[in-house]
């Protein structure tokens with residue numbers, strides 16, 4: 001059972017009233033409601049190094065946000081929207097809302113409770129969490145904090161096949177319901193701020209909890225990471241980057257798990273078709289929040305052609321640039337079945353820990369619920385390309 005914070009069908013109205021009633025008692029929301037102000041406040045709170053790492057790269061990130069601005073919702077009137085349906089199902093998984101928490105590594109640089117705070121907020125709101133391989137807490141600890149909340153495990157495919165198999169085995173044992181293989185980070189991009197700050201958290205041993213706790217990883221070392229962290233970090237850097245990975249090798253994963261496999265980082269329709277051909281279970285259209293290829297296509301701009309190519313043959317998810325309810329609605333209208341929320345929940349974590357993540361989730365879902373209703377839809381399943389118009393800016 002979830003607590004009273006979990007999302008109900010009339011969540012938008014309930015949340016709005018709750019905030020206004022608190023206002024009557026002289027209480028304003030402590031966390032900024034506007035995503036822009038939220039980001040700004042989080043940046044002020046974090047060290048230069050952590051905020052630079054979180055930001056990543058500017059150019060593609062800006063393109064992601066601009067792409068959302070070009071699509072506009074065309075609201076329809078008088079269609080009885082008193083009951084709203086936000087739930088969806090992906091393969092055999094029932095999602096209460098079309099939203100999951102994107103895998104974000106190294107959360108210890110943001111807040112001391114890191115992924116545990118996020119997991120507790122995911123649990124109280126009943127929003128599924130995708131845990132990064134590069135988490136600061138082990139996948140088993142996070143599973144415990146999540147309780148019965150749905151969880152998926154994101155896999156960074158290292159050069160050590162036994163380690164990859166071990167991660168997948170551990171994820172299965174800890175109740176993760178899907179494996180998300182991230183394809184766009186086989187090398188780290190040229191991140192100007194991190195290079196300027198001479199900062200890479202992994203070199204300081206941050207974000208390596210799953211590695212340091214893994215029997216295969218430990219076996220490859222002469223001394224355990226607790227005794228010789230420098231060598232352990234060096235071994236991590238030796239195996240993490242894996243630019244020789246090819247489509248053929250994905251078959252290895254199939255042999256090692258019966259869990260559904262999602263590929264994250266697809267931006268070309270031909271790659272989406274390849275994923276179908278080799279028997280993958282789902283696709284996440286994403287440009288990693290603009291953090292990997294500077295000058296890349298905005299993820300939202302890639303979505304319509306991929307949705308057309310996939311033609312509902314497998315579930316299509318989306319991330320990169322989701323900031324408010326209308327963004328979720330737009331991505332669903334363009335063919336995504338659900339979206340992943342990235343940085344906004346981390347800004348909440350930076351400012352107010354578990355409570356901050358919970359508030360960010362409640363706000364964006366309230367916004368989605370109200371935007372859906374005001375646009376004339378009683379269910380997210382009614383959204384399609386006719387919901388939107390592409391309004392190119394006039395120069």
Ligand SMILES: Cc1cc2nc3c(=O)[nH]c(=O)nc-3n(C[C@H](O)[C@H](O)[C@H](O)COP(=O)(O)O)c2cc1C
Nearest residue numbers: 054102103104105132182288289320321322342343
């Ligand atoms: C600080 C940071 C760390 C991330 N770490 C991972 C990761 O470990 N694995 C992964 O697949 N994606 C990672 N991502 C990418 C997110 O999963 C997601 O694709 C991206 O944040 C979505 O864009 P948005 O932040 O604009 O919503 C990371 C993103 C950020 C901001």
Ligand SMILES: CC(C)CC(=O)C(=O)O
Nearest residue numbers: 105134156185188288291
């Ligand atoms: C390099 C990863 C371990 C973390 C990540 O995906 C990111 O920083 O974007």
